[in-house]
Amino acid sequence: SDQKFAAKTIIITGAGGNFGRAGCIHFAKLGARIAAMDNNDSALLETLREVNAAVDGEAPVIQTYICDVTDPKSVQETVEKISNDFGEINMLWNNAGYQGQIKPTLEYDPVDFARVMNINVTGMFIVLQSVAKEMASQKKADGDTTVSHPFSIVNTASVAALRGTPAMVAYSSSKAAILAMTVSSAKDLAPHGIxxxxxxPALIGPGFMWTRQNELHAASGSPYFSSDPEQVAQAKVGGVPMKRLGSIDEVIKSVAYLLSDDSSYTTGTNLVVDGG
Ligand code: NAD
Structure with missing residues (x-):
C-alpha cells in the first residue's frame, strides 16, 4: 500500500471547505495525522465527523483547530499547539481562501478587494511563516535525514492568477501574489529543508460551488458571460481542451504529489490542474 503519508502530520487550512475536507479524508485514509484548521467551527465539525466515519474503527487521526488565518497571534498559538499535540509537523496544505465579489472592475468594492488580499495573501503568508518556523526548528533538532528536504508546503493558487478571470479582479490579483510568494519563499526556505x-486548479465540479459560480458570473453584468447560468457553464467547459470539469479527487492527487517525496527535487513551481 501507499506509505508516503503513513504517520506524517499534515496541517490543512480551509479544512471545513470543499477541497480541504476532501483532503482531510484522503490523507487520513492513507494513515496521515491531520491537523484541520478553519475559522468556521460548524464546517470544521462536519469535517471531523466525515473523517472519523471514513476511518471507522481505526485510532483517531484528526484534531481540529478553530483559527483565523489573518490573525498572526492566533496562528502562532495554533501552530505551537499542533506541534505539541502531534510532536512534529511534516507537511502543510495552505489552502484557506475567499473568492470575494463577482463584479467587473468598475464596480468592484475596494473594501472587499482588501479583504480578499488579506485572507488569500497575508493570511496565506502568516500560516506559511509560522509553520515554516516550526519546520526549520525541527530540522535543526533532527540533524541529517535521508531526504535532503523532508518538509513540504503546498499553497492553493488558481488559474485565475494566470488568466485574469473577468469579474474577479481581487481574486485573480491575490492568486497571482500567491505564485510569487511560492517562488520567493521556496528560495528562502530551501536552506531549511523545506x-x-x-x-x-481551474474548473472543478460538479457540485454547489460550480453551480453557484456560474450563477454569480451570469448575474455579474460582465459582457464575457451570458446572463444564463446554463450557457455560462457550457461556454466554460467548451473552452477546455479536455471538454470536461476536473474532480476534487484530481486536485487532491496533484496536492499529494507535491506534498510527498515523489516531488523531492521540485520546489518553487506551480502545477496547473486545468484539463489543458
Ligand atoms: P471553500 O469556500 O469550500 O473553502 C474555503 C475554506 O476556507 C472555508 O471552509 C472557509 O471557512 C475557510 N476560510 C476562509 N477564510 C478563512 C480565514 N480567514 N481563516 C481560516 N479559514 C478561512 O472553497 P474551496 O473550493 O474548497 O477552495 C479551497 C481553495 O481552492 C481556495 O483557496 C480557493 O480559492 C481555491 N480554488 C478553488 C477552486 C474551485 O473550483 N473550487 C478553483 C481554484 C482554486
Missing amino acids: RVNSIS
Missing part, C-alpha cells in the same frame, strides 16, 4: 510549491 520545499514550497503551488497548485492552480
Whole structure:
C-alpha cells in the first residue's frame, strides 16, 4: 500500500471547505495525522465527523483547530499547539481562501478587494511563516535525514492568477501574489529543508460551488458571460481542451504529489490542474 503519508502530520487550512475536507479524508485514509484548521467551527465539525466515519474503527487521526488565518497571534498559538499535540509537523496544505465579489472592475468594492488580499495573501503568508518556523526548528533538532528536504508546503493558487478571470479582479490579483510568494519563499526556505510549491486548479465540479459560480458570473453584468447560468457553464467547459470539469479527487492527487517525496527535487513551481 501507499506509505508516503503513513504517520506524517499534515496541517490543512480551509479544512471545513470543499477541497480541504476532501483532503482531510484522503490523507487520513492513507494513515496521515491531520491537523484541520478553519475559522468556521460548524464546517470544521462536519469535517471531523466525515473523517472519523471514513476511518471507522481505526485510532483517531484528526484534531481540529478553530483559527483565523489573518490573525498572526492566533496562528502562532495554533501552530505551537499542533506541534505539541502531534510532536512534529511534516507537511502543510495552505489552502484557506475567499473568492470575494463577482463584479467587473468598475464596480468592484475596494473594501472587499482588501479583504480578499488579506485572507488569500497575508493570511496565506502568516500560516506559511509560522509553520515554516516550526519546520526549520525541527530540522535543526533532527540533524541529517535521508531526504535532503523532508518538509513540504503546498499553497492553493488558481488559474485565475494566470488568466485574469473577468469579474474577479481581487481574486485573480491575490492568486497571482500567491505564485510569487511560492517562488520567493521556496528560495528562502530551501536552506531549511523545506520545499514550497503551488497548485492552480481551474474548473472543478460538479457540485454547489460550480453551480453557484456560474450563477454569480451570469448575474455579474460582465459582457464575457451570458446572463444564463446554463450557457455560462457550457461556454466554460467548451473552452477546455479536455471538454470536461476536473474532480476534487484530481486536485487532491496533484496536492499529494507535491506534498510527498515523489516531488523531492521540485520546489518553487506551480502545477496547473486545468484539463489543458
Ligand atoms: P471553500 O469556500 O469550500 O473553502 C474555503 C475554506 O476556507 C472555508 O471552509 C472557509 O471557512 C475557510 N476560510 C476562509 N477564510 C478563512 C480565514 N480567514 N481563516 C481560516 N479559514 C478561512 O472553497 P474551496 O473550493 O474548497 O477552495 C479551497 C481553495 O481552492 C481556495 O483557496 C480557493 O480559492 C481555491 N480554488 C478553488 C477552486 C474551485 O473550483 N473550487 C478553483 C481554484 C482554486
